[in-house]
Structures are given as structure tokens and as C-alpha cells.
Amino acid sequence: xxxxxxxxxxxxxxxxxxxxxxxxxxxxxxxxxxxxxxxxxxxxxxxxxxxxxxxxxxxxxxxxxxxxxxxxxxxxxxxxxxxxxxxxxxxxxxxxxxxxxxxxxxxxxxxxxxxxxxxxxxxxxxxxxxxxxxxxxxxxxxxxxxxxxxxxxxxxxxxxxxxxxxxxxxxxxxxxxxxxxxxxxxxxxxxxxxxxxxxxxxxxxxxxxxxxxxxxxxxxxxxxxxxxxxxxxxxxxxxxxxxxxxxxxxxxxxxxxxxxxxxxxxx
Numbered sequence: 001x002x003x004x005x006x007x008x009x010x011x012x013x014x015x016x017x018x019x020x021x022x023x024x025x026x027x028x029x030x031x032x033x034x035x036x037x038x039x040x041x042x043x044x045x046x047x048x049x050x051x052x053x054x055x056x057x058x059x060x061x062x063x064x065x066x067x068x069x070x071x072x073x074x075x076x077x078x079x080x081x082x083x084x085x086x087x088x089x090x091x092x093x094x095x096x097x098x099x100x101x102x103x104x105x106x107x108x109x110x111x112x113x114x115x116x117x118x119x120x121x122x123x124x125x126x127x128x129x130x131x132x133x134x135x136x137x138x139x140x141x142x143x144x145x146x147x148x149x150x151x152x153x154x155x156x157x158x159x160x161x162x163x164x165x166x167x168x169x170x171x172x173x174x175x176x177x178x179x180x181x182x183x184x185x186x187x188x189x190x191x192x193x194x195x196x197x198x199x200x201x202x203x204x205x206x207x208x209x210x211x212x213x214x215x216x217x218x219x220x221x222x223x224x225x226x227x228x229x230x231x232x233x234x235x236x237x238x239x240x241x242x243x244x245x246x247x248x249x250x251x252x253x254x255x256x257x258x259x260x261x262x263x264x265x266x267x
Contacts, residue, residue, distance in 0.1 A: 049079070050088040055146055056095040056111045056120035058129070064108050065128045068136035077138045086137065088174055090144040092223070096180050097150025099123040101159045108132060130167035142174040144220055149179025150188065154205045161209050161217070175218040175252050178202055181225040183234040195234040199242045206248050221245060222255040 053061050063069035076086040095111075098121060108128035111120035133143055145164060147157035157178060164173065179185075179202075186193045202221070210217050221236075221244060228235035236254050245251035 049083075050090065052090040052092065054093040054095055054119065055091055055099050056109075056123050058091050059109055059132065062132050062136045065131045065135075068132075073137060076141060080138050080140060086141045088142050088144060089137075090146065090177065090220075091133075092144070092146025092177055092180050093119075094180055095120050095123050096146030096177075097148055099125060099146075099148050099160075100151075100156050101163045102126050103159075103163070127163065127167045130164065133172055134167075134169050137172075141172065143172055144175050144177050145173060146180060147176050147178045149182060149201075149205070150185065152189070154208055157205065158209050158212060161213055165214055170215070173218070175220045177220040177223055177255065178205065180223050181257060183224050183226045183231045186231065194232050195238050196242065198234070199239055199244045202244060203247055206250065210250070217250045218252045219248065219250045220253045220255050221248075221251045223257065224255070225257040225259070 061069060061072050063072070080086040100123070102124050103126070105124060105126035106128075107124075107126060108131075109123065109125040112122035113119075114121050133141075145160070145168075147160050149157065157176075161176060164176075182198050183195075185198070206217065206219060221239065224234060224236065226234065228238070236256055239245070239254075245254075
């Protein structure tokens with residue numbers, strides 16, 4: 001039986017500044033809860049704060065190979081100095097679902113944009129991205145790494161996991177996350193997409209990826225955004241009823257996205 005741990009991880013997609021004498025300006029909270037098999041409630045950790053960065057913009061925040069963004073690194077270090085660890089960074093969002101790993105590409109990360117869209121419609125990244133994650137951050141930094149579920153080809157996330165195992169230091173990886181806001185996939189998968197199909201795809205893909213991986217996976221499940229009533233109970237509760245986490249045995253956190261007015265219309 002799985003019980004929710006009382007320790008929460010609040011992930012903030014935008015932080016404009018955080019210096020030792022300033023406060024953070026934060027919008028849109030994504031909350032995750034760690035899972036444990038048993039145990040009593042514990043105090044909320046001082047490390048509750050975390051950040052979410054859109055996949056295509058990760059180099060803007062962290063810099064490139066041998067060219068770190070020293071401003072961002074100092075901000076993360078300031079948080080570590082206060083809390084004992086830097087905030088976990090989730091690399092994901094919409095563009096994790098258009099990202100593909102390229103073993104022989106020389107560029108760290110390449111984006112393709114179209115007019116009128118601030119997010120890349122295609123992202124290609126090479127092994128250099130893992131060098132950035134290894135070297136351009138404080139020593140205790142960890143990441144939740146978003147995998148491509150949106151393009152409906154298991155070879156894409158499989159290649160990402162294999163590359164991460166090869167090039168990303170194990171201490172850097174908190175977990176993988178398969179897909180971003182899959183409750184919106186009915187737009188790109190209009191033929192009967194629902195929570196049951198999603199759950200089975202996650203189970204099938206994670207088992208396949210795990211069979212090719214050299215080390216046990218750690219998975220953040222969910223990354224849902226809509227209210228369940230709009231998508232036939234597409235919710236973390238329903239995923240629990242389907243026993244996705246229990247079946248996989250590698251789910252270490254759950255993720256549910258919250259945006260302004262998504263809970264109530266307070267106009």
C-alpha cells in the first residue's frame with residue numbers, strides 16, 4: 001500500500017530574482033508529493049522550494065558547455081547556503097514533448113521556432129547538455145528530467161534515458177518524468193485518448209525502458225494540468241485507482257500543475 005509522505009515539493013516555473021537581500025517573484029505552482037510505503041507524518045522540509053524550466057530554454061538559465069551562467073549558479077548557491085541544498089530543477093514543460101536526443105550532434109541544444117510561438121516546435125540536444133547539468137550548477141544540485149511522450153514513439157524517451165545513464169552523473173538525477181500535461185493530448189491524439197490509455201502507455205513504456213536501462217529508474221508520475229471533470233477523471237486519484245505507481249514500483253513522486261483560475265474563478 002502506498003501512502004503519501006507529508007514532505008511536499010513545490011515547483012515554481014518562474015523565478016525572477018533571488019539574492020541574499022531580495023525575495024523571489026513566483027508564479028504558477030506545481031506541487032508534488034513523495035511516496036513511501038509506510039511511515040508517519042514528518043515536518044515539511046526546508047527544501048520544499050523547487051524550479052521548473054522549459055526544456056528549450058535550459059541553456060539560457062544554466063549556460064553552455066565551459067560557459068556557465070554564473071548569475072544563475074550564484075542564485076542557486078544562495079538558496080543552498082540558506083536551506084542546505086539548492087532547489088530541485090525540473091527540466092520539462094511543453095518542449096520536453098518535442099525534444100529528441102542526438103548522440104552525434106555537436107551543438108548542446110538546438111531549437112526550431114515558428115512565428116507567433118514562444119516555445120520551440122522542435123528541440124534536439126546532444127551529450128553536451130548533460131555536461132551542462134553536471135558542471136554548471138552547485139555541487140548538490142539535482143534535476144527532474146522530462147522525457148518525450150508527446151510524439152508517441154518509445155524510442156525517443158529510451159534514447160534520452162540511455163544517454164542520461166551514460167553522461168549524467170547519478171547524483172544529479174532525482175527522477176525522470178514521462179510526458180508533460182498528458183491530459184491535453186486529446187488535441188494531438190483525438191481518437192479516444194483517455195486516462196486508461198495514458199496509464200497503460202506509461203506502464204508499457206517504463207517497463208520497456210527499464211529493461212534496456214542499466215540502473216533502476218526513478219519516475220515522477222502525472223504532470224497533469226486540467227480539472228478532472230474536463231477529461232473523464234484524468235487525475236492523480238484515478239491513476240492511483242488504476243494502480244500505476246504500484247504496478248511500476250519506481251514512482252517516487254506525483255505531479256499536478258496548478259495555474260491561475262484553475263481552482264476557482266475569482267474574478
